[in-house]
Amino acid sequence: MGGTGSTFAMITSLKNNKKLVKGYSYFKKAKGQHLSKYRQHLKEFPKLSKEELLEFRRKYKKQKKLRDIKKIILISALGLIFIFILIYFFNL
Secondary structure, eight states: OTTHHHHHHHHHHHHHHHHHHHTHHHHHHHHHHHHHHHHHTOOOOOOOOHHHHHHHHHHHHHHHHHHHHHHHHHHHHHHHHHHHHHHHHHTO
């Protein structure tokens, strides 16, 4: 009968996948060991007082606002240039 070769290949593939899943716990253990070594190298930041935290938030929001304005200006300028190029080439 036709198709038995592909069926057999499918069954073999499923068996191989099961074997891979069984070995997954070894990977988890190795990953956990790697993360514990990574965490040892992390720097600890000093705790901020409420005033310092508010100051930091205010500065961060101001920087974010300026960055967003720059993005809007850049996208608008590129959009206008693109529109002018389209108008120029379609009006020839």
